[in-house]
Amino acid sequence: MYYFIITILVSLISGLTAKKLKFPSPLLVGGIIGVSIFNIFTSNATSSEFNKFFLQVISGSFIGSTLGKDEILNIRIIILPSIFMILGMMIVNCFVGTLIYFVSPMDYLTALLSTVPGGVTETTLMAESMGANVSSVAMMQLVRSIGSLIFFPILIGFMLKKNGDSEVIETQKYQEFPHKILRVFFTLVIGTAGGFFGYLFPSVPASQMVFSLIFVSLFNVFAFKCEIPLPFKRAAQVATGSFIGAKVTIDTVTSMNQIVLPLVMLMLGYLIFHTLLALFLSKKFNLDKGVMLFSCIPAGASDVALIASDYNCTSSYIAVFQIIRLISCIIIFPAMINLIATNLFI
Numbered sequence: 001m002y003y004f005i006i007t008i009l010v011s012l013i014s015g016l017t018a019k020k021l022k023f024p025s026p027l028l029v030g031g032i033i034g035v036s037i038f039n040i041f042t043s044n045a046t047s048s049e050f051n052k053f054f055l056q057v058i059s060g061s062f063i064g065s066t067l068g069k070d071e072i073l074n075i076r077i078i079i080l081p082s083i084f085m086i087l088g089m090m091i092v093n094c095f096v097g098t099l100i101y102f103v104s105p106m107d108y109l110t111a112l113l114s115t116v117p118g119g120v121t122e123t124t125l126m127a128e129s130m131g132a133n134v135s136s137v138a139m140m141q142l143v144r145s146i147g148s149l150i151f152f153p154i155l156i157g158f159m160l161k162k163n164g165d166s167e168v169i170e171t172q173k174y175q176e177f178p179h180k181i182l183r184v185f186f187t188l189v190i191g192t193a194g195g196f197f198g199y200l201f202p203s204v205p206a207s208q209m210v211f212s213l214i215f216v217s218l219f220n221v222f223a224f225k226c227e228i229p230l231p232f233k234r235a236a237q238v239a240t241g242s243f244i245g246a247k248v249t250i251d252t253v254t255s256m257n258q259i260v261l262p263l264v265m266l267m268l269g270y271l272i273f274h275t276l277l278a279l280f281l282s283k284k285f286n287l288d289k290g291v292m293l294f295s296c297i298p299a300g301a302s303d304v305a306l307i308a309s310d311y312n313c314t315s316s317y318i319a320v321f322q323i324i325r326l327i328s329c330i331i332i333f334p335a336m337i338n339l340i341a342t343n344l345f346i
Contacts, residue, residue, distance in 0.1 A: 004242075007045045010038045011241035027234055028120065031241015032142060036248035045246040051239050052125070053195060053208060058228065058236040059121055060212025061191030063330075065226040066323055067217040078317060081285045085296065085321065086328045088277040089117050090336060096269035100262040106136060109341040114140035115266055116337070117274075117298030118329030121240045124247075125209060126334050136259060138244040140266060147267045148299040153311075155271060156293045160311065180227065187226040190215050210330055270298055287317070295321030 014034020015027035023029050039045035093115050101111040110132040116123050120141045127137035194215030198207035220226040278296040282289045294308040295318050308318050 001048075003044045003046045004048050004051070007035055007038070007047070007242045007246060008238065010045070011035050011238045011245065015238055015241060027237035028240055029142070029146065031238055032138075032245045032248075035242050035245025039246055039248055040250050040253060043249070045242070047243045047246045051243055052128075055121060055236055055239050055243060056125060056198075056209035057188075057191045057195040057212045058232055058239075059119070059125075060194065060209040060214075060330075061187055061216045061226070062228040062233055062236070063323065063326055064191070064213040064216030065187060065220055065228050067327070068220045068225065072221060078285075078287075078320065081281050081287060081292075082321065082324045084281060084284070085277065086324065086332065088280070089274070089296075089298075089325065089328075090333065092269065092273040092277070093117065093333065093337075094340065096266060096273070099269070100265055103265070104262045105258050106133065106262065108344060109337065110136050111262075112337045112341055113137045114262070115144075115269075116141075116329055116333050117144075117270070118326060118333065120145050120244070121236070122209060122326070122330055124240075124244055126330075129207075130334065130338060134244075135247045135249070138247060139256075139259065140263060142244070143263050144266055144270065145299050148270065148297055149304075151267065151271060152274075152293075152297045152299070155275065156290070157311065159275075159293065160290050183225060183227045184229055184232075186219075186224070187216060187228060188232075190219050190226070191228075213327065213330065274298060288313075291317050292321075294318050295325075297322075298325070 011031035011034060012027075015030040018026035018030025018033070035045050093112065097108075097112040097115040100106060100115065101108045104111065106114065109130065110127070113123060113127045113130070113132045114137050116126075118141075120138065123141045124134060124138045126132075127134045191212040194212035195208040197215070198209070198211040201207045201211070216226050274296045275293065278292040279289065281287060281296075282292040290308075290311065290313040294304055294311075294313055297304050304318065304322055
């Protein structure tokens with residue numbers, strides 16, 4: 001318990017320092033760097049079962065709270081493009097992951113999880129629950145997430161000669177729960193209940209996160225507007241920094257030279273194939289090119305939305321596509337990867 005508190009403090013201080021230095025996703029990136037350094041030199045960084053449960057509940061609840069009535073209406077409108085997008089990303093995931101498996105010492109499961117176009121936290125939790133190399137997956141996913149937020153907007157800026165107007169989708173107003181504090185409280189209660197329910201299904205990867213997402217999204221659609229405020233998301237980022245950083249050891253550092261090529265292949269593969277996928281979807285379904293380019297960025301949904309607004313690309317389609325991608329990476333991709341990894345190259 002003593003070292004766990006120290007680990008959390010190191011993650012928090014490092015994250016705040018990274019924020020001062022204007023790092024991308026500073027609390028997460030700074031926390032990982034700080035705790036990793038702390039663990040490399042002391043071997044005392046530690047996480048806990050509560051920390052893992054907290055991460056899964058907050059992550060699932062946060063994503064579930066973004067899936068409401070408006071998003072359900074949008075899903076009905078863009079169901080076919082969404083299916084094609086997920087199928088395309090699954091193909092890219094398998095193709096790039098397989099290439100990395102052949103050119104690196106990673107086992108096939110680790111290589112496939114390293115190339116999942118999901119969140120760093122969610123994928124790392126999956127890696128641990130499925131028995132993959134957590135530190136390798138975390139390192140690959142962190143670089144992929146940060147690289148996507150840096151390189152994709154630069155590429156999109158060159159590709160967009162002019163900003164097209166995106167189709168506007170009519171939205172419905174939620175029946176607001178009387179007080180924000182009560183909304184947050186009940187969201188946390190519902191998400192936590194989903195997390196405990198997930199313990200009944202240990203065979204489901206990251207089951208606590210999956211059922212927190214399901215429970216909160218159902219309440220969000222049929223009952224009242226659920227909400228996870230920004231401080232909880234930031235706390236989850238600090239906790240994630242401690243969780244991932246504690247997995248980084250001196251052995252991880254000495255083996256970094258073995259994943260330089262996989263990292264390069266990962267970023268080039270995603271830049272090329274996700275851009276081609278976005279252009280294909282835009283042309284086939286007559287959707288705005290800028291919207292689809294931002295919708296196919298494999299990074300945080302909230303981060304992508306903020307970047308897209310800088311390019312005057314504010315269509316609600318982007319958020320819907322990003323939510324669908326995240327949910328698919330949590331629910332569909334692990335089952336696909338587990339099926340493939342247990343039948344190939346074993």
